[in-house]
Amino acid sequence: xxxxxxxxxxxxxxxxxxxxxxxxxxxxxxxxxxxxxxxxxxxxxxxxxxxxxxxxxxxxxxxxxxxxxxxxxxxxxxxxxxxxxxxxxxxxxxxxxxxxxxxxxxxxxxxxxxxxxxxxxxxxxxxxxxxxxxxxxxxxxxxxxxxxxxxxxxxxxxxxxxxxxxxxxxxxxxxxxxxxxxxxxxxxxxxxxxxxxxxxxxxxxxxxxxxxxxxxxxxxxxxxxxxxxxxxxxxxxxxxxxxxxxxxxxxxxxxxxxxxxxxxxxxxxxxxxxxxxxxxxxxxxxxxxxxxxxxxxxxxxxxxxxxxxxxxxxxxxxxxxxxxxxxxxxxxxxxxxxxxxxxxxxxxxxxxxxxxxxxxxxxxxxxxxxxxxxxxxxxxxxxxxxxxxxxxxxxxxxxxxxxxxxxxxxxxxxxxxxxxxxxxxxxxxxxxxxxxxxxxxxxxxxxxxxxxxxxxxxxxxxxxxxxxxxxxxxxxxxxxxxxxxxxxxx
Ligand code: BG6
Numbered sequence: 019x020x021x022x023x024x025x026x027x028x029x030x031x032x033x034x035x036x037x038x039x040x041x042x043x044x045x046x047x048x049x050x051x052x053x054x055x056x057x058x059x060x061x062x063x064x065x066x067x068x069x070x071x072x073x074x075x076x077x078x079x080x081x082x083x084x085x086x087x088x089x090x091x092x093x094x095x096x097x098x099x100x101x102x103x104x105x106x107x108x109x110x111x112x113x114x115x116x117x118x119x120x121x122x123x124x125x126x127x128x129x130x131x132x133x134x135x136x137x138x139x140x141x142x143x144x145x146x147x148x149x150x151x152x153x154x155x156x157x158x159x160x161x162x163x164x165x166x167x168x169x170x171x172x173x174x175x176x177x178x179x180x181x182x183x184x185x186x187x188x189x190x191x192x193x194x195x196x197x198x199x200x201x202x203x204x205x206x207x208x209x210x211x212x213x214x215x216x217x218x219x220x221x222x223x224x225x226x227x228x229x230x231x232x233x234x235x236x237x238x239x240x241x242x243x244x245x246x247x248x249x250x251x252x253x254x255x256x257x258x259x260x261x262x263x264x265x266x267x268x269x270x271x272x273x274x275x276x277x278x279x280x281x282x283x284x285x286x287x288x289x290x291x292x293x294x295x296x297x298x299x300x301x302x303x304x305x306x307x308x309x310x311x312x313x314x315x316x317x318x319x320x321x322x323x324x325x326x327x328x329x330x331x332x333x334x335x336x337x338x339x340x341x342x343x344x345x346x347x348x349x350x351x352x353x354x355x356x357x358x359x360x361x362x363x364x365x366x367x368x369x370x371x372x373x374x375x376x377x378x379x380x381x382x383x384x385x386x387x388x389x390x391x392x393x394x395x396x397x398x399x400x401x402x403x404x405x406x407x408x409x410x411x412x413x414x415x416x417x418x419x420x421x422x423x424x425x426x427x428x429x430x431x432x433x434x435x436x437x438x439x440x441x442x443x444x445x446x447x448x449x450x451x452x453x454x455x456x457x458x459x460x461x462x463x464x465x466x467x468x469x470x471x472x473x474x475x476x477x478x479x480x481x482x483x484x485x486x487x488x489x490x491x492x493x494x495x496x497x498x499x500x501x502x503x504x505x506x507x508x
Contacts, residue, residue, distance in 0.1 A: 021446040023056030024159075025126045027116070029107060029144060030135035031061030031072065034241075035166065039197070040135060041076060042083045043438035048099070049084075049092045052443065058126050059100045060119065062107065069102040076100075085433060107136075107144055117151040128159030131193075131445045137245070138168050142182040149186040156191075162445055164193045167258045168249065169454075172470055173463040180456050193445050194454040198259040200437030203397045203427055205452070207266045207368070208275075210395070210403065217393075218271075220372070221347075228352045228497075230369040230505055231263050234361035234488070236313045239335070243326030251337040252305075252466055252473065255357040261288065261462045262454070263397075264353055267368055268343055277451040281458065288461040292342040299472040300479055304493045306336030308360040311485030318360065318485045332476035335359040336483060338493040339469070354496055356504065360485035366397040369505040380408075380418045390420075392505070400508045401427035401434060 026044070028036050041061075047053045066072035077097075081088045103119060105112040120126045132148060134141050145163060148154050154161045163183075170176025183192060198204050211217060220226070233255055239246040246254065265284035272279040294302045310320040321327060321335050336358035343353065372391035390408040403425045411419040428434055444452055473480075481490035488506050497503065 020052055020054055021057075021443055022129065023054040023058075023127045024129040024131060024446050025120065026057070026059045026131050026133060026442075027120070028059065028061045028133045028135055029140075031063040031102065032065045032075075033063075033135050035135040036061065036133075037076070037079045038083065039436070039438050040133065040442075042080060043436050043442055045080055045084055045092065045096050046436065046439055047442065048096045049089065052439075053099070056125070056127055057099060060103060060116075060126065061100065062103045062105055062112075062116070064104065064106055066102065067104055069100075072102040073097055073100065107140065107147070110147065110150070113147045113151045113153070117153055120153070129161075129446075130159065131162045131164060133164045134166060136166075138166070138171075141165055142179060145183060145186050154186055154191070160191075160448065162191050162193055162448075163187060164195055164445060166195055168253055169194055169456075169459045170463065171249075171253070173460065173467050176460055176463050180460075189456070190450070192456075193450065194456070194459060195441060196258050196262050196454055197437040197441065198262055199452040200439070200441035201397060202434050202440075203395070203401045204263065204266060206427065207263075207395060211267075212271055223347065223349055223351050225372050226351050227371045227373045228354060228502060229267060229371070230354045230356065231260050231267070232355075232369065232505065233260060233357040233366045234506070235359055235364050236361060236486070238308065238318060238360050238485070239321070239324055239327070241325065243324050247327045247331055247333050250333045250473070251335055251357050251359070252303075252339075252469060256337055256339060256355055257462050257466050260355045260357060261465065262458075263368060264341070264355065265458075267370075268348060268353070270347070275451060277449065277453075280451050281455040285455065285457050285461060286345075287343060288458060288465065290343045290345045290348075291465050292344050294339075294341075294465070294468045296468045296471070299469055302340045302496070303469045303472075304336075304338045304481070304490065304496060305334035305473055305479060306358065306481040306483045306490040306492070307331075307333065308335050308358075308485045309482040311360070311487065313360060313362075313486040320482075320485070321360075330476075332473075332480050334473060334480065336361075336481075336489045336493075338489070338496055339466075340496040341465070352496075352498065354504075356489070356493060358483075358489045362486055362488055363507060364399050365507050367400075367505070367508060368395040368397070370394075371502070380410075380416050394505070394508050396427075396508045402508065403427070404508060 028040060030036055044059060077093060105115060170179045265287045268287045269283040272283045308321045311318060322329055322331050338356040341353045370393040392406040394404040396402040405423040406420055408418045409421045411417045441452060481492045483490040
């Protein structure tokens with residue numbers, strides 16, 4: 019289970035991603051004995067003058083983030099692998115120092131993953147500079163570069179970024195990460211679909227009415243005002259995570275689980291998505307922005323009052339999209355994607371609504387008119403599979419009610435690994451199957467591009483919704499029938 023020794027270089031060591039996700043994931047891997055004793059981590063940042071200062075803040079961070087609380091013994095081992103280098107990555111000198119530090123044989127293995135935990139506008143410059151000091155050359159060991167989303171800002175800028183990267187890197191060296199694919203519950207979609215015979219015969223237009231792919235979170239945008247205001251929910255969640263989830267739900271069985279095979283099937287799904295007509299965006303997409311409201315017991319401010327957000331911002335914090343996949347399996351089955359910040363509760367799930375039986379014999383005592391059968395795949399925080407069925411209610415003759423077959427994803431004594439843990443090890447193993455190909459990324463931009471263009475302007479179609487709600491009612495109009503409605507929680 020342990021991988022070969024390697025070096026992780028993390029650019030942006032004091033940013034939210036490194037502090038909140040990457041370092042906790044590396045710590046957890048170390049705690050579980052999954053990091054080779056020879057693996058080393060070099061972090062770089064501007065703020066801390068030296069390793070001690072950085073490490074003491076990191077220790078405090080980890081105490082708050084790691085599962086089961088910080089264990090001193092693990093932290094000591096972890097700290098021994100870590101080094102820190104202060105510097106400004108916009109200066110050419112920085113790379114000479116970095117090169118010297120890594121070559122200094124201070125025990126840094128030659129196999130190296132460079133992790134861009136940076137603002138997207140820095141990726142190309144850093145990679146060019148790494149190449150300039152020969153840090154991307156692979157004579158002594160592999161050199162891989164990990165790139166977070168967003169990969170570009172739209173179709174055109176993604177192509178420009180790709181062009182710049184390919185001047186310095188072979189495609190096999192580029193790891194475009196989408197942390198949703200590291201979630202065990204997301205990978206379970208593939209196992210559930212292709213590890214059983216029960217579901218696959220039902221997984222098509224004959225039995226499925228429509229599919230919802232949902233992500234809601236009670237958090238606002240926190241300190242990300244400046245970047246979020248230039249991005250919005252469509253770019254932040256739908257272009258990446260939700261479209262990726264859609265590919266897992268909709269793709270055909272790949273010939274194997276190898277990267278090329280998976281990428282090919284996912285790409286076929288994305289290419290089969292019917293383009294959204296530019297003159298009918300409102301029939302397919304709904305945007306919203308949170309107003310002031312109450313999340314749980316807390317009063318929270320409107321999006322436009324958040325720090326570093328324009329007072330007249332028309333950036334969407336809620337987006338819902340209806341897509342059609344034009345292929346034999348899915349013709350006529352709408353896929354509804356919805357995401358929002360400052361919603362009532364955290365809930366990420368895939369909700370599959372099956373068709374009604376062709377005849378209604380029974381007197382139903384349940385309220386939903388849309389369906390008798392739903393399959394809910396809970397991604398977080400409820401990690402489960404739930405199949406809702408109609409059964410007879412005891413007592414009255416042939417009255418019915420809904421019941422659910424529930425399967426928790428994990429047993430009480432099991433933990434679910436964080437998304438980044440498995441993905442970090444995949445990088446070391448050279449397994450790109452859960453990373454995105456450039457074709458997938460660009461196809462995903464292609465799908466949302468007409469909506470991005472329409473939403474780049476302010477308009478009355480931006481619906482304000484109170485913080486702490488399930489988003490604007492306007493999103494209901496994406497359904498084809500009055501009997502269909504959004505599923506909110508499991
Ligand atoms: C990130 C987005 O990629 O995913 C955030 O930039 C969002 O805005 C987050 O909050 C959601 O991830 P998760 O794993 O918490 O559902």
